[in-house]
Amino acid sequence: MGYFWGYKTAGIFQNQKEIDDWVAAGNGILDGTQPGDLKIVDLHKDGVINDQDKTDLGNGIPKFNFGFNLGFSYKGFDFSTTWSGAAGFKVTNGGYRNWGNSLQSNYTKRFLGRWHGEGTSNTLPRLTNIDRNWTNFSELYLEDGDYLRIANITVGYDFAKLLKAKVLSQARLYFQVQNLYTFTKYSGMDPEVGFGQHSWMSGIDTGSYPHARTILVGVNLKF
Numbered sequence: 001m002g003y004f005w006g007y008k009t010a011g012i013f014q015n016q017k018e019i020d021d022w023v024a025a026g027n028g029i030l031d032g033t034q035p036g037d038l039k040i041v042d043l044h045k046d047g048v049i050n051d052q053d054k055t056d057l058g059n060g061i062p063k064f065n066f067g068f069n070l071g072f073s074y075k076g077f078d079f080s081t082t083w084s085g086a087a088g089f090k091v092t093n094g095g096y097r098n099w100g101n102s103l104q105s106n107y108t109k110r111f112l113g114r115w116h117g118e119g120t121s122n123t124l125p126r127l128t129n130i131d132r133n134w135t136n137f138s139e140l141y142l143e144d145g146d147y148l149r150i151a152n153i154t155v156g157y158d159f160a161k162l163l164k165a166k167v168l169s170q171a172r173l174y175f176q177v178q179n180l181y182t183f184t185k186y187s188g189m190d191p192e193v194g195f196g197q198h199s200w201m202s203g204i205d206t207g208s209y210p211h212a213r214t215i216l217v218g219v220n221l222k223f
Contacts (some may be wrong), residue, residue, distance in 0.1 A: 002058070002059055002201065002202065003058065003060075004035055004056070004057040004058055006027070006054050006136070006137035007040045007041065007053060007054055007055075007138035007139070008041075008057065009039060009139045009140060010035070010041055011039050012025055012036060012038060012039065012124075012125055013033065013037055013039055016035060017060060018164065022039065023047075026042070026047060027047070028040075028046065028049040028053075030049055030132050030136070030204075035115075036116075037125055037146065038133045038138065038140060040138065049092075057138075057142055058142060059205065060089055060090055060091065060202045060203020061090055061199070063087065063088030064087045065085075066084070067083060067084040068082075068083055069081070069082050074156050076146030076160075076161060076162075077156070078154075079153075079154070079155050080154045080173075082149075082151045082152040083148060083151060085146075085148035085149060085192075086145070087146045088143075088146070089140070089145045089202075090143065090145055091203045091204075092192060092204045093186070093188045093205060094141060094206050094207070108187075110124070110220070111127065124140075125140070132136050136158060138165065143185070143186050144186065145184070145192075145203060146184065146186075146191070147182050147184035148182070148183040148184070149181070149211075150179075151178065152164060152177070152178050152180075154175070154176040154177065156172050156173065156175070157172065158161045159169055159173065160172075167223055168222065168223060169222045170221065171200055171221055172219065172220040172221075173217075173218075174217070174219075174220070175215075176215065176217075177213065177214070177215050178214040178215075179211045179212065179213045180210075180213065182211075189205075189207075189208070189210040190208065190210035190211055
């Protein structure tokens, strides 16, 4: 439940000979395939690409969720940090381009690395006005979503002893940063994404706003 169903891919056709050799080996291609288009895997080797060639491409639900806390204090200083992460899941990155493929839509700088001639790319296909590469769901949309996030770092100091005020048992000044940094290979804005109201529909990124980084300064007073 919650897995991604689509076409497996095997790179990009670099020239017409590769297309001809692919077909000669018994593999199907989509009508109008040209150099720069995706090699869609013909799972049944029947020379036709259809829904029968779609398969399980991975799951948007993490196999592992984890986190840990660290903290210490020394004299008047205190430090604490919270880390969280997830592993073993895929993310559909649909947020870096316009689904309608409008000529007026924006693209991320990732598309500067698209195929635009033989040998230029074996991962990102060419861009066209009528783009068969993106209208068929495939591994092209999927990326590993594994991440480790520095969720919180807090540093504080208690000035109570320096102030020597009998009415104050604590006068702590602290600095806190939330969502400081996320270690991930995911190219979108944030790998921790969901979609819809059901937990099994996680891992679908349609351009969701990322977790905001928040910087706080505070004071704790105890009388």
